[in-house]
Amino acid sequence: MCGTTPLHTQCERRFAAFKHTQAALLFPTGYAANLGLLGALARPGDLVVQDRLNHASLIDAAQGTRATVRTVAHGTEGHAKAARLLAEHHTAEPHARRLLVNDSVFSMDGDTADLGQLLNLCDAHDAWLILDDAHATGVLGSTGAGLAQAAGLHTHPRLLATVSTGSKALGGLGGVVAASQAVIDTLVNHARTLIYTTAPPPAQVAALTAALDVVAAEPQRREQLRSNALALRAALTKHGWAGLDAGEHPTAILPLHVGSAKAALALAQRLEDAGILAVAIRPPTVPPGTARVRLSLRCDLTHADLTQVIDAVGRA
Numbered sequence: 001m002c003g004t005t006p007l008h009t010q011c012e013r014r015f016a017a018f019k020h021t022q023a024a025l026l027f028p029t030g031y032a033a034n035l036g037l038l039g040a041l042a043r044p045g046d047l048v049v050q051d052r053l054n055h056a057s058l059i060d061a062a063q064g065t066r067a068t069v070r071t072v073a074h075g076t077e078g079h080a081k082a083a084r085l086l087a088e089h090h091t092a093e094p095h096a097r098r099l100l101v102n103d104s105v106f107s108m109d110g111d112t113a114d115l116g117q118l119l120n121l122c123d124a125h126d127a128w129l130i131l132d133d134a135h136a137t138g139v140l141g142s143t144g145a146g147l148a149q150a151a152g153l154h155t156h157p158r159l160l161a162t163v164s165t166g167s168k169a170l171g172g173l174g175g176v177v178a179a180s181q182a183v184i185d186t187l188v189n190h191a192r193t194l195i196y197t198t199a200p201p202p203a204q205v206a207a208l209t210a211a212l213d214v215v216a217a218e219p220q221r222r223e224q225l226r227s228n229a230l231a232l233r234a235a236l237t238k239h240g241w242a243g244l245d246a247g248e249h250p251t252a253i254l255p256l257h258v259g260s261a262k263a264a265l266a267l268a269q270r271l272e273d274a275g276i277l278a279v280a281i282r283p284p285t286v287p288p289g290t291a292r293v294r295l296s297l298r299c300d301l302t303h304a305d306l307t308q309v310i311d312a313v314g315r316a
Contacts, residue, residue, distance in 0.1 A: 003199025011209045019145055019178035020154045025187050026176055028200050030134055030165030031057040033175030036191030042067035047089040049082050050101040058101055058132055079117055086125035098127035104147035105135035108286055110253030115151045119158050128160035138169030140249055144215040144222055150249055170211035174200045225252055225299040235310045254295040264291035270316035276309055
């Protein structure tokens, strides 16, 4: 009912320009943004199809709607099933809405979605793509606008909305949906996690706007992060760690797969003893038998820091 200040409006306009969209809308967190977005757009009779490794906020958001929700295998392995589900729904409910929902960078694996294939599916079956860009905003793309910009698809007409968080590369708090004015107007009137919660405080909104200034003025941060990611991936792969190749878009997330929760906790403790904070990720966050330690890089890590990480992982 209240809480919007000129700072909020300025930040939303900056985000819209940053993301190459008509408008943007601030939420208290990225979690709230995903719940509000899907809750407002997915209606009874609609179809939501999403990757099984999507962030929990997307999984929860879809399950909280009255739409039909289907989950497919991760990455390109799930595209055939997604195509079949979209095609069947298009035939049965031609006037309903079909939403393909995906992370851009997967938070526990560091790999990226194939946006070209996902948008092709949307073109073929009259569907819309919703993209959670949490781990790509500020990091990927020529101006840091995210994976869609990095893939040259940020203006694709089937990209309905992207969700960013202030709590990753931007170093703050908050969630932002960037989309057309029509989508944003719909959220203002129907997104329950916007209407019935507290607005982000002005100081935090100002911090997000200042972070966008840094993203625009200091592209060397993205370049150094990419360099660090490539260097650490190459070194760890050489030392026998598998599954660290993120393809065309190397990200800041590198998972060290060890299998059991006990092994992940032990590895994380050994690394902490060596002065390195790397969190053990275990069920239920990841499936049983796939526990890992997640390395998450920073742009200000030096060559000496990376060498310390490589040595510590080797000893552990």
